[in-house]
Amino acid sequence: MVTDNSEADVKKINHILAGYKGESNLLIQVLLEIQKELRWLPKEGLIRISQELNVPLRQVYHAVTFYKAFSLVPKGKYTVTVCVGTACHVRGSPRILDRVEQTLGINSGDTTPDFKFSLETVNCLGCCAMGPVMVVGDVYHGKLSLDQVRRILDSYD
Amino acid sequence: MPKLKSALELEELREGIVSKRDPSRLCFTVCSGTACLAIGSQPTFAAFEKELEKQGLKDRVDLKPTGCPGFCEQGPIVVVYPQEICYLHVQPEDVAEIISQSMKGQIVERLLYVDPVTGKATSRESDIPFYLYQKRLILGNNRLIDATKIEDYIALGGYKALPKALFDMTPEQVLAEIEKANLRGRGGGGFPTARKWKSTRDAPGEPKYVIVNCDEGDPGAFMNRALMEGNPHSVLEGLTIGAYAMGSHEGFIYVRQEYPLAAENIAIAIKQAEDYGLLGKNILGSGFDFIVKVHKGAGAFISGESSALMNAIEGKVGEPRPKYIHTAEKGLWDKPSCLNNVETWADVPFIINNGAEWFASIGTEGSKGTKIFSLVGKVNNTGLVEVPLGTSLRDIIYRIGGGVSGNKKFKAVQTGGPSGGCIPEQYLDSPVDFDELTKLGAMMGSGGMIVTDEDTCMVDFAKYFVHFLSEESCGKCVPCREGISHMLDILTRITEGKGQATDVQLLEDLARMLKEASLCALGQTAANPVLTTLRYFRPEYDAHINEKRCPAGVCKDLIAFYIEPDKCQACLICARNCPVDAINGGKNLIHVIDQSRCIKCGTCFDVCPPRFGAIKKISGEPVPALILEQDRVIQRKS
Ligand SMILES: Cc1cc2nc3c(=O)[nH]c(=O)nc-3n(C[C@H](O)[C@H](O)[C@H](O)COP(=O)(O)O)c2cc1C
Ligand code: SF4
Ligand code: FES
Numbered sequence: 009m010v011t012d013n014s015e016a017d018v019k020k021i022n023h024i025l026a027g028y029k030g031e032s033n034l035l036i037q038v039l040l041e042i043q044k045e046l047r048w049l050p051k052e053g054l055i056r057i058s059q060e061l062n063v064p065l066r067q068v069y070h071a072v073t074f075y076k077a078f079s080l081v082p083k084g085k086y087t088v089t090v091c092v093g094t095a096c097h098v099r100g101s102p103r104i105l106d107r108v109e110q111t112l113g114i115n116s117g118d119t120t121p122d123f124k125f126s127l128e129t130v131n132c133l134g135c136c137a138m139g140p141v142m143v144v145g146d147v148y149h150g151k152l153s154l155d156q157v158r159r160i161l162d163s164y165d
Numbered sequence: 166m167p168k169l170k171s172a173l174e175l176e177e178l179r180e181g182i183v184s185k186r187d188p189s190r191l192c193f194t195v196c197s198g199t200a201c202l203a204i205g206s207q208p209t210f211a212a213f214e215k216e217l218e219k220q221g222l223k224d225r226v227d228l229k230p231t232g233c234p235g236f237c238e239q240g241p242i243v244v245v246y247p248q249e250i251c252y253l254h255v256q257p258e259d260v261a262e263i264i265s266q267s268m269k270g271q272i273v274e275r276l277l278y279v280d281p282v283t284g285k286a287t288s289r290e291s292d293i294p295f296y297l298y299q300k301r302l303i304l305g306n307n308r309l310i311d312a313t314k315i316e317d318y319i320a321l322g323g324y325k326a327l328p329k330a331l332f333d334m335t336p337e338q339v340l341a342e343i344e345k346a347n348l349r350g351r352g353g354g355g356f357p358t359a360r361k362w363k364s365t366r367d368a369p370g371e372p373k374y375v376i377v378n379c380d381e382g383d384p385g386a387f388m389n390r391a392l393m394e395g396n397p398h399s400v401l402e403g404l405t406i407g408a409y410a411m412g413s414h415e416g417f418i419y420v421r422q423e424y425p426l427a428a429e430n431i432a433i434a435i436k437q438a439e440d441y442g443l444l445g446k447n448i449l450g451s452g453f454d455f456i457v458k459v460h461k462g463a464g465a466f467i468s469g470e471s472s473a474l475m476n477a478i479e480g481k482v483g484e485p486r487p488k489y490i491h492t493a494e495k496g497l498w499d500k501p502s503c504l505n506n507v508e509t510w511a512d513v514p515f516i517i518n519n520g521a522e523w524f525a526s527i528g529t530e531g532s533k534g535t536k537i538f539s540l541v542g543k544v545n546n547t548g549l550v551e552v553p554l555g556t557s558l559r560d561i562i563y564r565i566g567g568g569v570s571g572n573k574k575f576k577a578v579q580t581g582g583p584s585g586g587c588i589p590e591q592y593l594d595s596p597v598d599f600d601e602l603t604k605l606g607a608m609m610g611s612g613g614m615i616v617t618d619e620d621t622c623m624v625d626f627a628k629y630f631v632h633f634l635s636e637e638s639c640g641k642c643v644p645c646r647e648g649i650s651h652m653l654d655i656l657t658r659i660t661e662g663k664g665q666a667t668d669v670q671l672l673e674d675l676a677r678m679l680k681e682a683s684l685c686a687l688g689q690t691a692a693n694p695v696l697t698t699l700r701y702f703r704p705e706y707d708a709h710i711n712e713k714r715c716p717a718g719v720c721k722d723l724i725a726f727y728i729e730p731d732k733c734q735a736c737l738i739c740a741r742n743c744p745v746d747a748i749n750g751g752k753n754l755i756h757v758i759d760q761s762r763c764i765k766c767g768t769c770f771d772v773c774p775p776r777f778g779a780i781k782k783i784s785g786e787p788v789p790a791l792i793l794e795q796d797r798v799i800q801r802k803s
Contacts (some may be wrong), residue, residue: 014375015794036463038423047587067481073248074482076464077422093384094579094615095541097629103766110744131633132384133423134391136539137237137547148203154768155742 009028012019017116020045021053025060032063035071039078047126084119088112093132096139104140105129116140125161157158168442169452171417175319175453178441182320190225191267192246194308195255198233199426200387204257206241211245212257216264227270229317230748232307232395235549235697236295239278244290244308251290252276268744281545281567284363295404297544298565302535303511304551307395309598312430315437318398324443326514330406331451334517339410340366342514345521347533352378352469352506353611353634354584354686355532355599360501364493366411368501376478376497376504377404379420379427380462380469383582384633386613389507391549393420393427396511397434401457403513405444411503417478421462432459464584466637467573470685471504472496473639484639505751506611510536510748529555532598536609542616543581545570550614552597559593577701581610583637584690586697587623587762606697622719623702624709628656630694638687645688648679660720664710693713714785721765724784728769730755730792732779735799739769739780761787786788 024041029033038057043049049072058065067081072078090105109115118127135141138150142160149160185343195210217223234242245267246591252263252273259276265272277286278293287293290308297404310317318324330339338772344359365373381389392400395586404416420428424469435457447453460478460595467473468483472490473498496502514535516524530596532554538561556576562568569575577587580597586607588595595601602609617626631653640646652675655668669723676692683689697756699706706712715723728739728748733755738757740748747763750756758769770780 028362033478033480036477037461040461040463063480070482071276071463071480074465074484075462078463092401094582094613094629095385095539095547097384097622098542098617098626106764106766107744128254131382131637132386132421134381134387135198135203135237136385136387136541138200138203138240138542138579139202148199150200150203154766154771 017046018051018056021050021056025056027046029060029158030062032061035061035068036075037064037084039068039071043078047087047100048079051080062078079096082119084123086124086145087126087128087143088161089128089130089133090116091131091133091139091141091143092129093136095132095136096141099139101140103154104142104157106153107154108161110141111161166440167444168440168441170442172332172449173208175324175328175443175449177365179319179322182316186320189247192229192231193226193263194231194244194269194597195248196232196234196240196242196308197230198237198391199424200237201240201242202426203509204240208257208727209241209243209255209260212260213264214502216260218443219648220264220266222268222409226264229311231310232312233391233549234243234308234367235304235391235551236293236546237548238546248288249290250288251278251293255279263704294550295550295565295567298560299551300535300553302515303392303396303399303552304510304537304549306399307391308315310396312395312397313343313433314439315398315434315628318396322518323398323419323514324402326517327405327443328449328451330409330517331449336410336412338367339406339517342516342521346516346524347511347521347531348512348516348524349532349599350506350549351508351512351536351611353584353608355415355609357390358505360381361493362407362411363504364491365413365503366496370494372415372500373411373495374500374502375404375411376474376502377406377415377507377510377577378418378469378471378474378504379418379424380474381421381424381611382466382469382637383613385541385579385615386539386582386611388539388549388612390424390427392507392537393424393509395429397431399514400446400507401434401438401512402432404457404515405448405455407503407505409453413503414456416455416457417497418457418459419462419478420459420475421466421469428459428461435459442791449673452719458462463493465639467639467685467687470687472619475502475684477620479718487684487686489632508612519522523704527553529596530598531600535613536597538597538612538614540566540614540616541568541571543618543621544568544616554598555596557590557594557596561614562593563598566616569616571618573620575619576617576619576705577623579615579617579626580613581608581692581693582613582684583633584608584611584693585613586693587617587701589695589701604699606693608693620717620719621697622660622715623705624715625660625719627695627698628653628660631656631691634691635665636690640681642684642688644679644682645684645691648675648683648688649676649691652679652692656695658707659706660715661722662709664706666710668710669703669706672699708785711784716784718782720784723764724759724782726758726763726765726767726769727781727783727788727789728756728758729779731795732777733799734777734779736777737770738774742772744768753799753801755792755799757791757797 243252243255348358349355472486473483740750
């Protein structure tokens with residue numbers, strides 16, 4: 009179950025923040041670290057960041073909503089990222105994305121109700137020569153064809 | 166490891182490393198960049214480890230993970246030294262054979278590169294046409310280096326330029342050399358590097374900062390990723406030399422978070438350089454101090470713009486500042502700052518080592534040196550291509566890239582990222598440099614080169630870029646924020662078949678407004694993809710607007726899929742694959758598509774066996790009436 013400011017989350021956040029007291033320059037780096045650890049940024053965490061780094065909460069929210077790497081809602085166990093960059097686009101990524109959306113039953117940006125998958129798009133992962141590319145968790149799947157999509161997604165539990 | 170205290174100690178270290186390496190020793194390299202990881206080079210590498218262990222060869226031969234050699238289409242790639250035998254698409258099950266044959270000095274023929282035209286196999290890597298016609302100055306070492314080992318870089322002559330600059334040259338002489346080489350920025354703008362360095366150097370205020378731009382936001386481009394992952398010390402060396410020339414003692418490397426391996430490898434490289442005393446206090450005993458920090462981006466295209474990037478490093482939102490404030494004077498924390506692209510910095514050690522004249526002898530009048538391009542899309546040999554500036558598009562796409570893939574017809578090549586443009590067939594002989602492509606309404610940009618074929622709809626393609634830019638506009642200024650989204654509305658309605666006769670004029674008006682009134686280059690150049698497609702592919706726009714037809718068969722609202730009754734063999738493949746069960750068919754029963762259920766995903770078109778070719782894309786005309794039920798049964802000759 010994912011809840012806002014669960015005890016374990018707060019602990020993790022405090023642990024990360026311990027190394028950064030007053031380091032307002034490192035706001036983005038701290039946010040990235042917490043996002044990576046929890047896969048989202050709970051409100052309680054943002055308040056703690058604001059206090060510890062000495063950055064106004066308004067500025068913390070500005071950064072969180074500006075950059076694509078951050079999420080204000082809990083994410084699923086696996087993040088499925090479909091590249092929609094130019095090279096992948098030319099090689100059929102729009103259809104891959106359609107197929108993933110259909111298979112998972114959610115739109116890009118959303119999370120399945122069982123919190124297993126979150127679906128996202130990205131504008132290039134730098135493996136354009138392997139397009140179309142999809143990443144599940146941290147595993148890259150290159151030269152993807154439509155009929156591989158279901159098989160790959162089914163292999164996660 | 167002991168810190169090196171002089172240039173001499175560095176040379177001794179180099180000699181020590183080189184003397185311990187036996188050039189005749191068998192060595193297997195496996196490319197391990199992100200792209201190869203995407204197609205599974207890790208299992209191949211693991212298979213090598215296991216097999217060498219099993220055969221008891223671990224101490225007799227070397228195994229090395231290397232950076233991206235650029236021939237990504239053919240990965241995972243294994244090269245066996247010293248003969249430089251290149252094997253393509255190497256799977257774990259091929260590994261035992263490669264090892265045992267190599268031990269006998271023999272070659273595994275079936276894994277070699279085979280010329281698609283002549284059918285001739287090539288064993289030596291550098292003889293493969295993809296490599297043969299390139300000039301790999303900067304990228305060349307990627308395939309020889311394990312990026313996590315500074316010793317590999319040093320063994321190949323790395324960190325030779327640094328002591329030369331520190332001990333044999335004054336900062337002014339370094340600057341003069343870069344100026345004489347006429348090095349221009351590789352990040353897209355082509356601004357003379359020396360002029361930027363000079364402004365930073367002469368600007369009042371301390372400290373001064375030097376920064377590496379590895380944001381590489383242009384989708385479809387991965388030159389910087391390959392360099393940063395594969396040869397990070399070459400960038401560090403260039404940066405340190407630049408810092409010396411500008412009197413800076415602190416540098417930043419800005420890496421986009423989408424490149425985790427690049428961030429990891431550069432962090433390792435910094436640590437190793439510090440341990441050897443090639444970074445930090447009193448570098449090589451020269452009295453010059455320089456430290457470098459890594460800053461990760463958080464996903465925003467606009468943060469690659471110079472002033473936005475500096476805001477981001479300060480921990481703020483990466484939005485541009487007004488241009489009249491020059492970052493060379495007031496950049497990071499309002500101090501003089503110099504930002505250059507990864508590739509620009511990597512050019513520096515070459516210029517210092519070989520001299521400005523040598524560098525200026527490569528390339529064209531106004532554009533010197535080589536440039537790395539990311540050749541992707543519908544081309545046979547996708548990957549990274551490094552050629553002298555001035556090489557023609559045709560040489561890059563056909564001679565090196567092997568032409569358009571899948572026997573399709575070339576349509577356009579898109580260069581310069583979202584601010585660039587689409588160049589049609591008739592201009593393929595244009596030389597690629599900072600100035601020529603601009604004349605065509607496109608630009609060279611940072612090096613993205615996306616090849617499209619007859620299956621790409623140019624209106625949809627323009628819409629793609631405008632959509633990208635509408636999401637990436639930071640929204641700070643109105644012309645860009647509103648102008649781009651208005652353009653997107655117009656393009657969207659054209660692709661939906663709701664275009665109006667006045668739309669093209671409207672697009673052109675908006676383009677002019679964007680160019681003149683936007684704050685930063687994102688908005689100023691946002692219309693380029695639209696303008697170039699309008700200029701070279703106007704009939705496609707007209708077909709969408711006037712005939713409600715998409716000639717390439719891409720725009721979903723303007724096409725339909727139809728099964729030609731006389732070609733259908735009732736094999737059921739399409740019906741089984743249709744994700745929404747829109748195909749009605751049965752054994753010996755000609756299949757038909759229920760147009761009301763069809764989502765136009767095109768799966769049937771893809772899976773229908775080519776020997777039947779029964780699925781037809783229809784655009785601009787009505788779908789033929791359903792065939793009569795009694796005519797659907799196929800009478801087969803027995
Ligand atoms: C919207 C926008 C995005 C940019 N993205 C990048 C980028 O990802 N990498 C880069 O090197 N330059 C990028 N630039 C160009 C930089 O502003 C800057 O000119 C460049 O980093 C300077 O380096 P150079 O002189 O070595 O080319 C971008 C510019 C704009 C307007
Ligand atoms: S032109 Fe666009 S991206 Fe640049 S500052 Fe204005 S709104 Fe932001
Ligand atoms: S465009 Fe998809 S990885 Fe670059």
